[in-house]
Amino acid sequence: MANIWVYIDQFKGAALAASWEALGAAKKLAGELGGGTVTALVFGQSVAGAAAEAFTYGADAATVCDDATLADFRVRPYAALVVKLYREAAVKPDVILGPATARGRDALGMAAVLLKTSAMADGTAVAVKDGAVQVTHPAYAGRLLSTLESKAKPQVITLRPRAFARPEPVAGASGPAANATPALTEDEIHTKVIGYAIDEGKVSLADAKIIVSGGRGVGGPDGFAPVRELAQTLGAAVGASRAAVDAGWIPYAFQVGQTGRTVSPDLYVAAGISGAIQHQAGMRTAKTIVAINKDAEAPIFKLARYGIVGDLFKILPALNAEFKKRLGK
């Protein structure tokens, strides 16, 4: 028997897909640990919708804290609430799981310290050994894998987005939801969120199913136009290599790789990217990789499932036209 809590990461009331992936992983673990309750922790303001959704993704129960102090993510009040709930719980969780998003890493990382343990961060696989959870964590930019173990109770674990399958939602599923009160008052929180600078309407790299990336081969800021057009047709996010970012052709937020974002899409299209080891570090776990490069010797072809030797300025528009036709756009 094992009870598992799952931290649901949300932004402005909408849960991130990675939260449901964590919930799916928790359900599976609970089964392997001999059954137990999986409880979704839903913190924020106006999060009733996210809590209801958690049941459709498999939560057995939910603990909801809906409060103005939690409207914007701030790590202290979120972490303190996890700790307070843990201390107050009549039945303590054996495992606390969450997505390894910026907020998930921080909230559970701090909660772990306050609970006198360390989080096991950024897992890409989990397994049960001797009644506890073992975590697989990529180290050295994915060139090695390490196995993490923790004897602590609770085990605190974050899971890499898109490394775990998202469960199929079951419409109409519901369960018991308990309301919690915040751990800190506004006076006790010294960090104030002033606002956001958000790229509206764009698919976020972090949880994109498809990413179309451009590298130095696009030749300049305008060279991203065919990359963006294909991305739009495919409903994909745009990514970039560091060479393109460093040249100032596209902002850093789009950078994929060791010093950028780590992504695991179903499909990664690399156009004009050589496939340096540091770029691979961010995308090698993509399920299908398509490489477009005019140099047949480029290392990216060693990683790719489909390789196209050619000029991206000819290939990308042809792909765009073809997919528009096939997808009826």
Add this chain to the structure above:
Amino acid sequence: MHVIVCIKQTPDTAARVDVKDGHVTWGDAALVVNPWDEYAIEEAIRLKEKHGGKVTAISMGPESAKEALKTCLAMGCDEAILLSDPAFKGSDATATASVLAAAIGKLGTADMAIVGKQAIDGDTGLTAIAVAALLGWSPLTFVSKIAELDPAARSLQVERLQEEGKQVCAARLPAVLSVVKDINEPRYPSFMGIRKAAKAVIPQWAAADLGMDPATVGAAGSTVKWPAIYPPPALEANVEMLDGTPEEIASKLADRLMANKVI
């Protein structure tokens, strides 16, 4: 302003890492300052240049990490301290942070600690939040810009990267920041800096100097262990090259991606 930068020495990013007898090896590849930490060092030096004060670089690691600390001095940090003790070996994120926090506490006067987003060996990314939790300082992770800093008013305003874009927030000093690559362009060590660093004597603090019980640090003081480390299964080279005219290639790719339900 007294700013502390926490840095780690890691193998170069291009190193061919492997595992022998359960230990990670990197051949004769160079050991360098963890690339993310260069941004932390640069930001600390810029704060000093703007607001006055000093920058102290600290690192917990083996004797060899003094070389990385010398790079910090060469870039423009004023002081460097190595935190080294056989008892620190096997520290998990919280144990590491407790050593760093103890050193920051011993230094006494710090207003801010800056660390990199993550260390490229362990790829853990927990240090900033753990140090902030232990010291009770303002936690500000994934910082891409320090928009305002008023040392007298003890306040700062930063931009932080999140999945959706940037969060702008105001906080109080003292604070622990982790910084991302967007924040600045790290400088190269100057010739004068390299000369000064070569001559520098770097003090070394052990657990006892930090007033720490060896049982609370290293493997003994850590709840997380890593019993195995191994290379991932080799990717099978199974690339299918598509050729023809751009239109033919596009049609072939679409057939395959749609047949495999990728799209």
